[in-house]
Amino acid sequence: MVTVRSVVALAAYEGWYIYQINVHNAFLNGDLLEELVGYDPVIVLVYVDDLIVTRSNQKLFCDTRQEIQKKFKMKDLGELKFFLGIEFSRSNKGILMSQRKYALELISKSGLGGAKPTCTPLEMNQKLTSIQYDEHINNGIPEGDTILADITKCQRLVGKLLYITMTRPDLAFSVQVLSQFMHCPKKSHMEAALRMVRYINEAPGLGLLMPANDTNKLTAYCDSNWGACVVTRRSVT
Structure with missing residues (x-):
């Protein structure tokens, strides 16, 4: 699920579209090419029998879908809306994930x-x-x-x-x-x-909102409670 959130966050920031494909009885194994000559990158995420495909190039997405159709029986579920109990909704602010x-x-x-x-x-x-x-x-x-x-x-x-x-x-x-x-x-x-x-x-x-604006800055918060855990006597806040 961390991978799912990472891919959705990337798609929200880059403005990529995300589609969901249901592949019947398919277990895919292979390498993900980060760079393809002549095309923008495409990411294919395999999870159980569903695929999440995010892309920035329409032609590459269609080619990828056609290649999958040649080898497996599949159903195109359209833009990502519901996946593993998680609802996805998109706006100009980003992609909201909720359950x-x-x-x-x-x-x-x-x-x-x-x-x-x-x-x-x-x-x-x-x-x-x-x-x-x-x-x-x-x-x-x-x-x-x-x-x-x-x-x-x-x-x-x-x-x-x-x-x-x-x-x-x-x-x-x-x-x-x-x-x-x-x-x-x-x-x-x-x-x-x-x-x-x-x-x-x-x-x-x-x-959880995956924002569409620049999120390269990492913000962290911490606090010290001086041994609030009665078992380990450690700061756990």
């Missing part, structure tokens, strides 16, 4: 369609701990925070939350924190996961 349909299904299956949304993915100053930490530091699991009878339910939910981080970087930190406890999740971990779903419910259509 609104996936988010609404996640909210519905979690039974939180009518729940009150939250403004933060994790509760302020909440300290999630593991079973080992409770046994050695807290002298046992705190009352009311028992191990889940069905741990797979929490694991599946966190897995779904992990996938939605493809277009929701605001959830990335919270999901990776919760992922540390999936070998033996407790009630507090499940509650934290459900809170993230309620946070998504506040703006299910929120997505």
